[in-house]
Amino acid sequence: MEIIDKQVDGVTILSLTGSIDAMTAPQITEFIQAQIAKGNTKLVADLKGVDYTSSAGLRVLLGAIKETRAQSGDLRLAGIQPDVQKVLNLSGFTNILKTFADPDAAVASYK
């Protein structure tokens, strides 16, 4: 799992590349926790490079969304690939999070 962070208009974009499972999920949680600790609570996860997630990825998202929203922020998703979209649909996560076609649209949604 590779994670790169970038600041755009006060929003932190996290670009993830790889597969998310119980092995790789803790690394993502740690990365997001470090961002929140720095005060970066308006987050966008760019999932263009993520071809797979299990429920381990859902747990990461749920934890991060709860924590950022508690601090007036959010975690919004962009670039979701078809298999990841399926897992979000099956678990009803599309009802509780905001998704966008690309990171620019997700960043703009914070304005």
Place this chain on the structure above:
Amino acid sequence: MSQRYQITRAAELKSLSVFREFISDCCGRHNVPEGTVFELKLAVDEACTNIIEHGYKGMDPGSIILAFRIEPDRILVHITDFGHVFEPADAPKPNVEAALEDRELGGLGLYLIYQTMDNIDYQSSDDGNTLTFTKFIK
């Protein structure tokens, strides 16, 4: 015509991607539809994660045997471990329609198996615990 495949790996998190690749490779030889391959990978991943994180809890990690048989209209999967007995019916059931604040972090893995697979069964004996499920190829 049916074809059997089997792989045994240590019950460690780093084995998860090995199981997924094994499924991709085997299904690729039989032109199994991509959507079905994805659902198999997901269900096997969730089952093996439960075994690794809960089945062998407090024990030396043993092994997981993944066996499956590809038939023209279905794929039969057997996952065997030698850890604690797990009763799927007793696992927490997530409410996938709940609002964010009421969402729980657990139970989603088993839920995804039930959502994607058919004929799920679990047997436990002195020879180990075996979770079996079938995926019909549409």
